[in-house]
Amino acid sequence: MVASGSADCTIKLWDAKTSLEVHTLEGHSNLVNSVAFLADSLTVASGSADCTIKLWDAKTGLEVRTLEGHSGSVQSVAFSADSLTVASGSYDRMIKLWDAKTGLEVRTLQCHRNWVRAVAFSADGTNFLIAVDKNWVFFAGERVLWLPSYHRHFTCSSTLNGTLALGYGDGRVSVIEFDPPFSTRH
Template identity: 35%
Template sequence: MSVAFSHDSARLASASYDQTVKIWDASSGACLQTLEGHSGWVMSVAFSHDSARLASASSDKTVKIWDASSGACLQTFKVGTELFKISFDTTGSCLYTEIGAISVDAPSVTDPQSPRYQGGGLSSDGAWITYNSENLVWLPSEYRPSCSAVSGKTIGIGAGSGKVWICSFEVDTVQDS
């Protein structure tokens, strides 16, 4: 379903229909590890920029963050939707997805948790435009995404009708004095 090189190009991760992620030696082709824990097809994988962590997104509607050396699962997020595109930001503190950016800099937690989104995004059911996980704008059914992309405060949505629309927004914050 997906493959991704580590940023040092030493390893390749693969996502599979068999609910596993495999990490391969890019030089020899040897399988170094098989990561198990998803209960659905693994749709996407991505290494952090320091190549220390690996993220995987599954049809079981979870995202897992793995230690790329030991294979230990560090975090599991219940995202509530299937994700097909994931990537780490350069600092490794954020995972970009098609519904928004998930903060992943929290300490390791073994129990599944709800993600904390940073900035603009979409609710997992596609019914809301969100900001920092708060619902902002309700979307009528004809504007709901069949696919989407998020970049900062701009959201691109491909609707089932075949129409594409782009929404940019600003958020006013009230500061206490």
């Protein structure tokens, strides 16, 4: 299944084999900036400019719960590898961690001087959070990489096993790989 978020305030779920639309998820009051699947592919998270995160049942297309607490547009959402935590990054310069089962806010990370554009967990089971603000890449809460100006205007991002990919509107993709010894020192 593939999930897509849109400026029309909806999320669409697609069958990747047939290219057919499975569900249209409606409930956000502003554009949808980010979507993510839980590891079991049965739950979808969406982050919106309406300052909320919504969790959806991918089988039925129904909203499960709304997570509220950001004061700015939610730019990115991600599930931890163990499926227990949802992370959200926002224009309010905060990362919030949420209990994926209850929807309760677990922790707020306020380490950014600028808005948070991307969040992701490492996929190796360590659940270290990778975050990107306007100028820096953070790994496990530490600044690890300053982004030169030509790398700052990315439109999307993704991480997998310590590798960060940044996509740009002009078709460029930057791939940044963190060495495994780096991730094990934390």
